[in-house]
Amino acid sequence: MGDRWARRRRRGAALIAAGTTIMLLAGMAISPASAAPRTGSGHGSVYQAYLVDAQPGASVSLVNGAGATVGRGTVDRLGSFLVRELAAGGGYRFVVGGKAGNPFAVRDESPPDRRLYTSQGLRPGLNYVRMRDGVELAVTVRLPVGKTLADGPFPTVIEYSGYQHAAPGDFLLGAVSGLAGISDPMAPATGTLLGNLVAPVAGFASVNVQMRGSGCSGGAFDLFDWPTTYDGYDIVETVAAQPWVKHHKVGMVGISFSGISQIATAGTRPPSLAAIAPMSLTDDLYSTGFPGGIFNNGFADSWLQERQADAEPAPSGGQPYARELVRRGDKHCKNNQKLRLQTQRIKHLIQENPTRNRSLLEHRSPSYWAPKVTVPVYLVGALQDEQTGPQWTDIIGRFDANRKVWVRMTNGAHIDSIGPQYLGPWYEFLRLYVDRSVPTQNDTLAALVPVLYGAVTGAPGRRLVTARNPGAASLSAARARFERDPRVQVFFDNGAGGVVPGDLSSPWSRSFGSWPARAVGDGQRWSLDEAGRLTTTPGAPSTVSFRPDPKARPAGTMDVEGASTEPWAASATYRWTPVPGRTGVGFVTGAQPREVMLVGPASLDLKLSSSAADTDLQATVSEVRPDGTEILMTTGVLRASLRATNASATALNPTRDWLSPSSLAGVQSVRIALNPIGHTVRKGSKIRVTITAPGGDKTSWRFDTPSTGGRVVNTLALGAGGSTLVLPVVPGARAGGPVPACEALRGQPCRRYRPAFNGG
Numbered sequence: 001m002g003d004r005w006a007r008r009r010r011r012g013a014a015l016i017a018a019g020t021t022i023m024l025l026a027g028m029a030i031s032p033a034s035a036a037p038r039t040g041s042g043h044g045s046v047y048q049a050y051l052v053d054a055q056p057g058a059s060v061s062l063v064n065g066a067g068a069t070v071g072r073g074t075v076d077r078l079g080s081f082l083v084r085e086l087a088a089g090g091g092y093r094f095v096v097g098g099k100a101g102n103p104f105a106v107r108d109e110s111p112p113d114r115r116l117y118t119s120q121g122l123r124p125g126l127n128y129v130r131m132r133d134g135v136e137l138a139v140t141v142r143l144p145v146g147k148t149l150a151d152g153p154f155p156t157v158i159e160y161s162g163y164q165h166a167a168p169g170d171f172l173l174g175a176v177s178g179l180a181g182i183s184d185p186m187a188p189a190t191g192t193l194l195g196n197l198v199a200p201v202a203g204f205a206s207v208n209v210q211m212r213g214s215g216c217s218g219g220a221f222d223l224f225d226w227p228t229t230y231d232g233y234d235i236v237e238t239v240a241a242q243p244w245v246k247h248h249k250v251g252m253v254g255i256s257f258s259g260i261s262q263i264a265t266a267g268t269r270p271p272s273l274a275a276i277a278p279m280s281l282t283d284d285l286y287s288t289g290f291p292g293g294i295f296n297n298g299f300a301d302s303w304l305q306e307r308q309a310d311a312e313p314a315p316s317g318g319q320p321y322a323r324e325l326v327r328r329g330d331k332h333c334k335n336n337q338k339l340r341l342q343t344q345r346i347k348h349l350i351q352e353n354p355t356r357n358r359s360l361l362e363h364r365s366p367s368y369w370a371p372k373v374t375v376p377v378y379l380v381g382a383l384q385d386e387q388t389g390p391q392w393t394d395i396i397g398r399f400d401a402n403r404k405v406w407v408r409m410t411n412g413a414h415i416d417s418i419g420p421q422y423l424g425p426w427y428e429f430l431r432l433y434v435d436r437s438v439p440t441q442n443d444t445l446a447a448l449v450p451v452l453y454g455a456v457t458g459a460p461g462r463r464l465v466t467a468r469n470p471g472a473a474s475l476s477a478a479r480a481r482f483e484r485d486p487r488v489q490v491f492f493d494n495g496a497g498g499v500v501p502g503d504l505s506s507p508w509s510r511s512f513g514s515w516p517a518r519a520v521g522d523g524q525r526w527s528l529d530e531a532g533r534l535t536t537t538p539g540a541p542s543t544v545s546f547r548p549d550p551k552a553r554p555a556g557t558m559d560v561e562g563a564s565t566e567p568w569a570a571s572a573t574y575r576w577t578p579v580p581g582r583t584g585v586g587f588v589t590g591a592q593p594r595e596v597m598l599v600g601p602a603s604l605d606l607k608l609s610s611s612a613a614d615t616d617l618q619a620t621v622s623e624v625r626p627d628g629t630e631i632l633m634t635t636g637v638l639r640a641s642l643r644a645t646n647a648s649a650t651a652l653n654p655t656r657d658w659l660s661p662s663s664l665a666g667v668q669s670v671r672i673a674l675n676p677i678g679h680t681v682r683k684g685s686k687i688r689v690t691i692t693a694p695g696g697d698k699t700s701w702r703f704d705t706p707s708t709g710g711r712v713v714n715t716l717a718l719g720a721g722g723s724t725l726v727l728p729v730v731p732g733a734r735a736g737g738p739v740p741a742c743e744a745l746r747g748q749p750c751r752r753y754r755p756a757f758n759g760g
Helices: 002-030 171-179 190-201 226-240 257-267 285-289 299-310 320-327 331-335 346-352 358-364 366-372 390-399 414-418 420-435 443-457 475-482
Strands: 041-045 048-052 059-063 069-074 081-083 089-096 104-106 125-130 136-142 154-161 205-210 245-255 273-279 377-382 405-410 488-492 508-512 524-528 542-546 585-588 596-610 616-624 629-639 668-681 686-692 714-718 724-727 750-752
Touching: 041 089, 048 089, 048 104, 069 081, 125 226, 136 190, 136 226, 136 331, 154 190, 154 226, 154 257, 154 420, 171 190, 190 205, 190 245, 190 257, 190 443, 205 226, 205 245, 226 245, 226 257, 245 257, 245 414, 245 420, 257 273, 257 366, 273 420, 285 299, 285 358, 285 390, 299 346, 320 331, 358 366, 366 390, 377 390, 377 414, 377 420, 390 405, 390 668, 405 420, 405 668, 414 420, 420 443, 420 475, 488 668, 508 596, 524 714, 596 616, 596 629, 596 686, 616 668
Parallel strands: 041 104, 154 205, 154 245, 245 273, 273 377, 377 405, 405 488
Antiparallel strands: 041 048, 048 081, 059 069, 059 089, 089 104, 125 136, 136 205, 488 508, 524 724, 542 714, 585 686, 596 668, 596 714, 596 724, 616 629, 616 686, 629 668, 629 750
């Protein structure tokens, strides 16, 4: 009995020892310090790859199909990592903490299997739609006012941006609450009004799409990189496949951010896209971010900072509706925040790329995609746009291969694209090419817009006409009538066509078959001459010197740098100050014997020397009336080291690649591109050009130009063989309306004329 007991004790001890060993091994298995890291899940996107659900803090590398390492870093605290600018192909793997994960393929631009589109159903309200790379986008569907799905199918449009777009709250109630100072986190941003309000009132179903990396959408925000562009393709095809979409074709609408996105989406040529109607867009991200090669540390900088903030992960950051939905338990929205820490630091990119890096910017810019657009286009913009900028007209020529493009432009601010004279044909365009119906007068929409304009500008705008040819016998007849509209129509004296000065109304317009207008040719040239004269008969060679100082005047004509409704008001108040002392020079013509219509881009061609190796310049063209009132027409800026023009440059448009800075030495030819003009100088008025440091003449753009303290001396060659101004004069053209009061012209500040120190 004693031996048996001893044997039992030995067996028990062995079992305890074994159990202890097992527990120790188990403890080692669950110890975070010694466990094999989670490899997560790797996925291929369009020229990108991303990793989610991996071990935070672990080292990570990306290996391609040939076994080469093409990216490395550290998994972020949300368990994610992303690599950009990859070659398409299979066999990619993420290696996390030395352990290889799942294989996957990086995608090219080829479309996915169509089952991706036909397998997803959308209903009214908030939806989540899967893209070709597995990322979900938040999408809010709004049916025409008063309709249900049973009333379908509906003509349908898409609005697509990174603003608070897919927020499922009521747009109108949110806007009214905002005016009362009450913030509604579930209301869409006011910049999404065309999709979230106007389109449903106009009788269209509207699909409001949240760009990846913002709101409740997944992915990382990337400012029009490849995945964002091809998300547009996927959204168009998914929406068009819905049973409630009429003809299984869709249009796209939107202003500003959602105007820019339309060009890229249409450039990918989704088969189910019927037409696009972009408003207030830009031609190129560099031209808005670095006008004249100088960083725009006003509106562009503030806009980029806002987008960076919107890309922060909810609920600790990001857009209000995303924070609110995550707090309410929306699992899709919460899960879609995983890649947010992989958003690129935009400030860092700007610092690294002061010139136009083609690989970074080319495919992100509307000008790249415009030649690829084959669907009908209705494009509207303002020539004093204080946000995206007036240089947007450079994109018009990129559509030359597309016969069905109609462009409307006007003097005015960013919001003026949705004025009644453009919104009426916008409605016709969508009815004709998306709904495929003959337009009729829409009294509901006509009743809405005066309220909308009144809230935004303080004035109701002129009556909205949504059908100029309501009696057309057929769709083909109605389209034929619309297609007789000119390719380019310039509306003049916007703000002076209504009862209230500054109202959204233009009293007259002129039509052109191309841009720039062929009739303008190489423009008309004036010489900058001594005593501040601007003349067609230059005198003897001479020079004049000035000391540019960006601190000499207020930075802008208003105290706004970010998005603001102040420049949109009918009674907008500007602070446009004269050029003080010797900080700038002016040149002025004699009184014009007849009207001078200016339509198109312009150029100030300087023969310049400087005491500095580089100098930043601004040129401003204005009209000086017989009563001493001066009215701003256009401006242009240039960092002189980026003066080299390219092979596309013309007499009126000194185009550049923005890639080859070179310092100033001796007298150099420096051409400043002036933003396009749509203005008629009246008989008896004078034309003036002033040259200063950048600043003081724009509403919300600012320029990161070095302070000079008045120590830099710039010298211009004048007279024969010297500096000249080239303007786009339409020969023999006359104004179609009376002389407008200067305070009525939208987007064009005026002041009392005061000559510069040199007499001009």
